Amino acid sequence: MPSKQIPVVEMKNITKKFGDFTANNKINLTVYKGEVHALLGENGAGKSTLMNILYGLYPPTSGEIYINNKLVEIKNPNIAIQHRIGMVHQHFMLVKPFTVTENIILGMEKTNRFGILDLKKAAAEVKELSQKYALLVNPDSRIEDITVGMQQRVEILKALYRGADILILDEPTAVLTPQEIYELGKIVHNLTNEGKSIILISHKLKELKIMADRCTIIRRSKYIDTVDVSKTSEEELAAKMVGRKVSFVVDKEPKTPGEIVLSVKDLMVKDNRGISVVNGLNLEVRRGEILGLAGIDGNGQSQFLEAITGLRKVESGKILMNGADITNHTPKEIFESKISHIPQDRQNRGLVMDFTVAENMILETHSNKPFSKNGVMDHHQIKSFTTKLIEKFDIRPTDETKIAGTLSGGNQQKVIIAREVTHDPDLLIAAQPTRGLDVGAIEYVHESLVKQRDENKAVLLISLELDEVMNVSDRIAVMFEGKIVGLIDAKKADMETLGLMMAGGGSA
Amino acid sequence: MIKKFLKLFSNHTLLFTLVSILLGLIIGALILLAAGYNPLQAYGVMIQGIFGKPKYLSYVIIRSTPLILTGLSIAFAFRTGLFNIGAEGQFIIGSTTAVAVGYFLHLPMILHIPLVIVCAIFAAGFWGGIAGYFKARFGVNEVISTIMLNWVALYLQNFLIYTHGFQKPGGEVSYSIQPTASIRFLNEWKLSDEGTQWLIEHPFWRDFFKTPINWGFLIAIAVAVLLWFILKHTTLGYRLRAVGFNPNAAEYGGINVKKNIVISMTIAGALSGLAGAVQVMGVSHNVSLLAAMEGYGFDGIAVSLIGSSTPAGCVLAGLLFGALKYGGPKMQPAMGAPSEIINIVIGIIVFFIAMPQLIRLLLKFTQKKKETVTETVEIDYVG
Ligand SMILES: Nc1ncnc2c1ncn2[C@@H]1O[C@H](COP(=O)(O)OP(=O)(O)OP(=O)(O)O)[C@@H](O)[C@H]1O
Ligand SMILES: [Mg+2]
Secondary structure, eight states: OOSSOOEEEEEEEEEEEETTEEEEEEEEEEEETTOEEEEEEOTTSSHHHHHHHHTTSSOOSEEEEEETTEEEOOOSHHHHHHTTEEEEOSSOOOOTTSBHHHHHHTTSOOBOTTSOBOHHHHHHHHHHHHHHTTOOOOTTSBGGGSOHHHHHHHHHHHHHHTTOSEEEEESTTTTOOHHHHHHHHHHHHHHHHTTOEEEEEOSOHHHHHHHOSEEEEEETTEEEEEEEGGGSOHHHHHHHHHSSOOOOSOOOOOOOOOSEEEEEEEEEEEOTTSOEEEEEEEEEEETTOEEEEEOOTTSSHHHHHHHHTTSSOEEEEEEEETTEEOTTOOHHHHHHTTEEEEOSOIIIIIOOTTSBHHHHHTTTTTTSTTTEETTEEOHHHHHHHHHHHHHHTTOSSOOTTSBGGGSOHHHHHHHHHHHHHHTOOSEEEEESTTTTOOHHHHHHHHHHHHHHHHTTOEEEEEOSOHHHHHHHOSEEEEEETTEEEEEEEGGGOOHHHHHHHHTTOOOO | OHHHHHHTSOHHHHHHHHHHHHHHHHHHHHHHHHTTOOHHHHHHHHHHHHHSSHHHHHHHHHHHHHHHHHHHHHHHHHHTTOOOTTHHHHHHHHHHHHHHHHHHOOOOHHHHHHHHHHHHHHHHHHHHHHHHHHHHHHOOOHHHHHHHHHHHHHHHHHHHHTSTTTBOTTSSBBOOOOGGGOOBTTHHHHHSHHHHHHHHHOHHHHHHTTSOOBTHHHHHHHHHHHHHHHHHHBHHHHHHHHHHHOHHHHHHTTOOHHHHHHHHHHHHHHHHHHHHHHHIIIIISSOBOOSSOOSHHHHHHHHHHHTTTOHHHHHHHHHHHHHHHHHGGGHHHHHOOOTHHHHHHHHHHHHHHTOHHHHHHHHHHHTSSOHHHHHHHHHHHHO
16 A cells, blocks of 8 residues: 555546447546555446547546646547557457567557667666566467467566556456466465556456555446455455445355266367367266366467367267267357357357347257247347347346447346346356356356256366355366376365366375 | 348448548548649549539449449348458359350340349359368368459450350450340330430430440449348348358357358359349340459449448448449549559558558548447448
């Protein structure tokens, strides 16, 4: 916590309207020099919008912004940068085929006296910055080849390279592994030590408690409160943000699992580079159970899921669904064998961002009755179906004609979950289903998964968050280097044993 | 229904397009001014040349017809995320096929006309489908394969023209199609006693019908409505658009991406082929030796762009294009102003439309307060 409270950012009475919809309604935010200020609110509360305004991406409909006590008008990101504001977006904005250095200097290229790009000098500067704040990156790697965590460090470096003193991080931890989150915490600490201020958006209360000094809470576009994080409990934060009490533990009755639904035998799958990443995997999922798949990112989980769902070729081995062989079947056939899939990558796989919410709701089922007959769509049926799901899953705003890409990150995820759960599958595969969701929504998703199980369906849950796996699952399978290295009863599991197994040691 | 059809051409996009057209005309005027011509007079001549007589209107419609169809072809492929540079070649295949079927076969009109159209559509659809198949199967970029197919089509037509039995003796043209394959408007009636009498009594229509006006335009409108219906109301259209926007999500959703690429290119080819057939059946009645591409396909790219890839947009843009291309060159004989000016104007319009950022900025400038409007423009344009 900074000793003197010098305000660097003051947003006063900020209102932002998109057509008739008010995304920010008279919001106030004050950030002090050297503090980590958290922004907390449900999905669609208006956090990203508020930060986009500060970064000059949207003009506010009304309200004032003061930077270092001076009234400013931030018309575009260039002006934001001039005011030393930097932003790392919820969805990264990097040029994939470019290298780390090229991305960092993009738009700020320095040339030598012949007007030729001086990449060497730039690389040296990038290196210096990255060492100063322990932001480890390899300046010459291409973005498409590096991990999400490293991409994020590139985004942070990009902002610092532009001289940012006020850094906005929009849900920086949603896509990170626990280890990467820990490292980000250290980086944030290094930055504030240098007197930089950080605005942090996150739904993970635990992290906020560790990283943030103060927290401003927004609910349904309105300002609620600003609190001292060390003096407020997680429960209090959650209640302020959702407007009711939230339960952090998943309630479920004991249940005896039924017959086998999914059975995977000696599965071998290769990744894009042709390297075998699933190496003889065996797994069974039964009716009436939630099987949690734990593992450190990059141990073949993604490829395993893609293989089950028909998005990647199976090299050898067998996948049986309700006893029928579905190995290397098409995604459509697999869907028809009653497997639903909440994909890990919602923007790339799960949604057509340019489609409306209604169009996205029928991605797999558009050619079925009642949504279409003889190849002609029935827009009325589609609409009433979507409106029902919007209401049931509390998707905001309640407008089925909204373009999916304009929904808040969490609401995009809710669209996918609503769609997939409603297929009434025998097996529901949920990959990182709560990534980017607020605590209220997480509670809801967990309840939905448990409900599936209680209706005697099988659920395969893949999550990088051990808490989630331990809380929700009945059994936990640990995946390491493309194999299942251990299978334990969730009730008997503890963090340490699991952690050890995930790192390749021990078994049960 | 009609209201919905017009709504497709959404307000913001329309505004955006109109600004571009206006800018094109203004810059064209400046160029005329710089070259020492009075722009008002020049545009006056052009407008007179478009609306002055019923005959002129008739010609504008005739000129627009193939452009609307090739524009639709490119727009359709574009909605599936494909860039069909091959409209030119598909047009050639369509027109050559139409001449062959229209000349060699002798059938009653009621069979002959549909048969010619169907054959041309199939041949050109196949031609477009080749590029789609190459893309789906081998990952060959459709831009490259369609450019190559354009040249293959061109030389194929030239080869046929020199083929005995197809070449009309004494010219570098083919034989003309049988009268039973012509879609000229009321060809026989116009010459009948009853017809001549009626036309004498109605001077407007007499002038209007002096041209090779034909059913082609109505066919093009019908096709635009059909495409709108397919894109908006059918599962096929849904799948094609899904593939165009995000093939990864489409694949995840169980949509066969490769199959839809082939379908899309086939339909696009069929549309350009229809353009060629309609041109032959309604206007030229034959094909001639081509020294270079005629440009129907390339103009279609501009039409599709100006029409923001919507069916209704293509119809309007095609008409605009036809009008400019027909009325523009009249500046030359009337006042010596170079007719190339009109190509410059068209070029500038396309340029501005392809440069949305600038227009958006201009729009923002004029309506600072209503910033939401400009944001929706962005979304509309993407969609
Ligand atoms: N460009 C836009 N056009 C229309 N509506 C928008 C636009 N951007 C955001 N919205 C709407 O404004 C609301 C707030 O969105 P915002 O992205 O700020 O939410 P958020 O608090 O960041 O939520 P999340 O935690 O899910 O990321 C949402 O209902 C969203 O649909
Ligand atoms: Mg957000």
